[in-house]
Structures are given as C-alpha cells and as structure tokens.
Amino acid sequence: MATSFKVRIWGIGVYEGKRKTTYQARWAVNGKAFKEYFATRKLADGFRSKLLTAAREGVAFDVESGLPVTMLQTKQTKTPWFDFACAYMDMKWPTSSPGHRKSTADALVPITVAMLRNPPTDKSEAEKLRKTLRQAFNVNTRPPTEETRWISRNSRAVNDLAKPDALRALLGSIDKKLDGKRAAQDTIRLRRITLGNALDFAVERKVLNENPLKEIKVSKVKTVVHEVDRRCVANPVQARTLLRAVDDVSRRLVAFFGLMYFAALRPEEAANLGKTNLAIPDEGWGEIFLQSAAPEIGAEWTDSGERSEARGLKHREAGTGRTVPCSPELTAILHRHLDTHGTAPDGRLFWGTRGGGRLPSSVYGRVWAKAREAAFTPEVVASPLAKRPYDLRHAAVSTWLNAGVEATRVAEWAGHSVAVLLRVYAKCLDGGEQAARAKVQQAMTG
Structure with missing residues (x-):
C-alpha cells in the first residue's frame, strides 16, 4: 500500500x-x-x-x-468474512466454468465455518449451516438475506486474518475433515489456493492492506499426481468381454464405452460427440475430431440451467481441439450404432432415456455396473478391475504405451502433457518386469 x-x-x-x-x-x-x-x-x-x-x-x-x-x-474491520466471500464468488462467477464454480464454493464452505465466532456444534445444525453456505455461494440459489443474517453477524472480520495467530488457526482448521482427521492433499491445496486468491481480492477491494498469507511461513502442500492403479486396468480380452456384456444390457451404449476403450475418450467427451466429429470409412482406420466436452456438474452451477454444458476440451485453450485415431474395430462399432440408433436431433451420438437430452452419468453408470456383474465372477466384481467406466480410458492409454507408440503421440491422442502422461501411467508401463524375473529364476536354478 x-x-x-x-x-x-x-x-x-x-x-x-x-x-x-x-x-x-x-x-x-x-x-x-x-x-x-x-x-x-x-x-x-x-x-x-x-x-x-x-x-x-x-x-x-x-x-x-x-x-x-x-x-x-x-x-x-466492518467487512464480515461471509459478506466478503459472497462478493468474491460474485466476482468469479461470470468467468468461471461450472466445475470451477462448484470447487471454489466447496472450498469456501469450510473456510467460512472456521471464520464463525460460534459455529454450531450440533451435527444436524452444522449440516444445515453447510447446506445454506453452499446455496449462498451460488448466485443461482442464494437464500434471502434474512436467512443468512445470522451467518453475517457471527462472521469474524476479514482483517482479523492480518493477525498471524488468527490466520494460522484458520489454516489448521481447513486442513481437517469433519471428523478431525487431516484432509487429502488435493483438498488442502484447493482450500489454501482459494483462500489465497480471496485474500488477494481483499487487497484489491481495500479490505486488507496486503495478503497475510505471503507474510507467514507454512508447510507447503505438494501437488499430488494420482498414478493409475494397475489393478483397475483391463487387458484387451477383459475389455472386449465387458463390451459384449454391455451389448446384452444396453446395445445403444456399446459405442459409448467403445469410444472410451478404443479411442481413450473421457466420458464427457464421448457424451458430447456428434456425427460431424467422425471421419470414418466403411471399414478400416478413421479419425475422430474432438472440439468440445460436456462435463456433468449440476444444473445449479451452469448458466443454462442444464446439468452439463458444452465447453472446451480439458487442458486445451477454448476452440482448440484434438484428433484421435479410430481403429477398424471402433469404426465397425460406430457404423452399427449409427445404422441402428441414429443420432439425437442435434446430431449427438448419445442421449438420455427421456427425449434427446444429454446422457447422464447415472444412466451409463448403471449399465456399466450391470455389465461387470454379467461379465465377471463375484470375486472379480468386488475387485477394482474396470470398476468405473473411466478405467476404459486408462486401459486404452496403457495399451498404446505398451504397444510401443511414442509418448508424445500418445499424449496428443489422450489430451495430456507428456510429463503428466508418464507420471500418471508409470505403474501401467511394461518395463520388462516378467523378462527380468525370468532371468533371475534362470540364474537361481542354474
């Protein structure tokens, strides 16, 4: 200042x-x-x-x-934290994606609870408070002022955080879950980032002279890169067995899951795919041109009021797409889908059970669960093998890498950076483990 x-x-x-x-x-x-x-x-x-x-x-x-x-x-001192947090969300809302809006609100809820002078101790009252805060941090669902007046009156002032002891106490509180145990690394990191950005906004609004987070030393929270568990990755035989089981449960979704396995599409990319995105011959290799995805986040977080909105691809600038090869097997599956089921009125390949709306995750999730039960034994069903539809994407990328396709090309097809790709799929790469063990066995047996 x-x-x-x-x-x-x-x-x-x-x-x-x-x-x-x-x-x-x-x-x-x-x-x-x-x-x-x-x-x-x-x-x-x-x-x-x-x-x-x-x-x-x-x-x-x-x-x-x-x-x-x-x-x-x-x-x-006259600015209650709750009032300021609502103003912060109002500022962020117009330029944020629905998913970012929700994650920011989720982070602000525990921060705001920790900033109350007398937070409720009763379990039901505490849950009611968190529900009210989630609604308050959403411009579409914000309750009337009389419902949030108590929260505002009992909120500590924003500039209380200029005191190191108060800020450290807040950080200690938001690092924990409701049961008092330490939260996951990614959760802590998101909450701290949200708090830091909010305090930068407080400086901009002249509510604080400077961001106090920059003045105290706290232990850094490392970014966690979640490696794919090899136990989740289906091999080609298992994947095709699952696709045949899907065919028996819901034929119109075989192509949906096929796109995830053969082309490594994310569910939101496959759900938003249209006929115009396909460049496939009658048989053989073709191409899939991806331009947008429709992540499912919840109607209250979108501008349209729908559960999902089309937006740019993940890790891509708006308007920047990517091309994925379409194998002969996937080409045949897509042709069968188009011949049998056609498209939605807007050209999308997949739609919900009611009319031409978007395909909800609850629908394809139920189909996938039934297919696993039909394809696997109870012991395998209880295992993590292909537990989620997303595991088909992991299987596709792992297959490409282990087939010898260069990492830069796989990263381009999958929509990853090379560094992240290799870290995420580190445990899925066949580094010659079996060959090494065979050599050890041969040496030990003479």
Missing part, C-alpha cells in the same frame, strides 16, 4: 441542489484530490476534524483511498 505524508485539507464545500444541499469534506494526498459528501455540515466537520487530527499526529495517508491509515483500518 502506497502512503504519503503530503496532505492538504480544505474547508467544507457546499453544494445546493434542486432537492437538497450536501456538504463536502475536501482534501488532497500527494497531489490527488478527494471528496466525501455528507447530509449535514456537522457530519462533514466531524470527518474533516479526523483528517486534521491524523495529519497533525503524523499519520500516513493512503494514496489510493485518501484516508489516514488509522481510518482505513477502522473501515476494514
């Missing part, structure tokens, strides 16, 4: 309008003029007296707001 002791204070100005007269306290800081309007001369004189007192006592004035630092700090 830039400050100056170069202050000049003038007498009270009077403005006589058609309906009323207002009084102006006028002053300048470092050559920049400021005015504050009041309904009566007495109020204007009182404000001017505070400016004069601060100037005589050698108090620094903020160059941006024109106020003495002491008055600025007093003004800052």
Whole structure:
C-alpha cells in the first residue's frame, strides 16, 4: 500500500441542489484530490476534524483511498468474512466454468465455518449451516438475506486474518475433515489456493492492506499426481468381454464405452460427440475430431440451467481441439450404432432415456455396473478391475504405451502433457518386469 505524508485539507464545500444541499469534506494526498459528501455540515466537520487530527499526529495517508491509515483500518474491520466471500464468488462467477464454480464454493464452505465466532456444534445444525453456505455461494440459489443474517453477524472480520495467530488457526482448521482427521492433499491445496486468491481480492477491494498469507511461513502442500492403479486396468480380452456384456444390457451404449476403450475418450467427451466429429470409412482406420466436452456438474452451477454444458476440451485453450485415431474395430462399432440408433436431433451420438437430452452419468453408470456383474465372477466384481467406466480410458492409454507408440503421440491422442502422461501411467508401463524375473529364476536354478 502506497502512503504519503503530503496532505492538504480544505474547508467544507457546499453544494445546493434542486432537492437538497450536501456538504463536502475536501482534501488532497500527494497531489490527488478527494471528496466525501455528507447530509449535514456537522457530519462533514466531524470527518474533516479526523483528517486534521491524523495529519497533525503524523499519520500516513493512503494514496489510493485518501484516508489516514488509522481510518482505513477502522473501515476494514466492518467487512464480515461471509459478506466478503459472497462478493468474491460474485466476482468469479461470470468467468468461471461450472466445475470451477462448484470447487471454489466447496472450498469456501469450510473456510467460512472456521471464520464463525460460534459455529454450531450440533451435527444436524452444522449440516444445515453447510447446506445454506453452499446455496449462498451460488448466485443461482442464494437464500434471502434474512436467512443468512445470522451467518453475517457471527462472521469474524476479514482483517482479523492480518493477525498471524488468527490466520494460522484458520489454516489448521481447513486442513481437517469433519471428523478431525487431516484432509487429502488435493483438498488442502484447493482450500489454501482459494483462500489465497480471496485474500488477494481483499487487497484489491481495500479490505486488507496486503495478503497475510505471503507474510507467514507454512508447510507447503505438494501437488499430488494420482498414478493409475494397475489393478483397475483391463487387458484387451477383459475389455472386449465387458463390451459384449454391455451389448446384452444396453446395445445403444456399446459405442459409448467403445469410444472410451478404443479411442481413450473421457466420458464427457464421448457424451458430447456428434456425427460431424467422425471421419470414418466403411471399414478400416478413421479419425475422430474432438472440439468440445460436456462435463456433468449440476444444473445449479451452469448458466443454462442444464446439468452439463458444452465447453472446451480439458487442458486445451477454448476452440482448440484434438484428433484421435479410430481403429477398424471402433469404426465397425460406430457404423452399427449409427445404422441402428441414429443420432439425437442435434446430431449427438448419445442421449438420455427421456427425449434427446444429454446422457447422464447415472444412466451409463448403471449399465456399466450391470455389465461387470454379467461379465465377471463375484470375486472379480468386488475387485477394482474396470470398476468405473473411466478405467476404459486408462486401459486404452496403457495399451498404446505398451504397444510401443511414442509418448508424445500418445499424449496428443489422450489430451495430456507428456510429463503428466508418464507420471500418471508409470505403474501401467511394461518395463520388462516378467523378462527380468525370468532371468533371475534362470540364474537361481542354474
């Protein structure tokens, strides 16, 4: 915050309008003029007296707001954290994706609970509070003011966090789950990032002089790269067995799961795929051109009011697509789908059970669960093998890598960076483990 002791204070100005007269306290800081309007001369004189007192006592004035630092700090104490958090979400909302809106709100809920003077201890009341906060941090569902007045009144001031002890206590609280155990690394990291960004906004709004997170030392939370568990990855025989089981449960979704296995599409990419995205011959290799995806996040977080909205591809700039090869087997599956089921009115290959709406995850999730039960023994069903439809994508990428396709090409097809690709699929790469064991066995047996 830039400050100056170069202050000049003038007498009270009077403005006589058609309906009323207002009084102006006028002053300048470092050559920049400021005015504050009041309904009566007495109020204007009182404000001017505070400016004069601060100037005589050698108090620094903020160059941006024109106020003495002491008055600025007093003004800052009047901003409850809850009110500020709502304003922060309002600022973020227009430029954020539905998923980012939800994750930011999810992070703000525990932060706001920790900023209450007397948070509820009763389990049902605490859950009710968290539900209200989730609604309050959503511009589409924000409750009326009378329902959130208690939260605002009981929120500590934002600038309380300028005190190191208060900030450390907050960080300690948001690092934990409801049961008091330490939260997952990714959860802690997201909450701290959200808090830091919110405090930057507080500085921008003149609620804080500086971001206090930058002034204290805390243990860093490392970014966790989740490696794919090899036990989840189906081999080609298992994957095709599952696809045949899907055919018996719901033939119209065979191509949906086929796209995930043979082309490594994410579920939201496959669900948004249209006929115009396909360049496939009658048989043989073709290509799939991906331009957008429709992640399922919840109607309350989207601008359209639908559960999912089409947006750019993950890890891609808006409008930047990617091309994925379509194997002969997948080409045949897609042709059968188009011949048998056609497309939705807007050209999409897959739609919900009711009308031409988007294919919800609950629908394809149930189909997948039934297919696993039909294809596997109870012991295998209880294992992590292909537990989720997303595991088909893991199987596809693992197959490409182990087939000897160069990592840069696999990363382009899958929509990853090479570094992330190799870290995520490190445990799925066949590094010659079996050959090495055979050599050891041969040496031990002579």
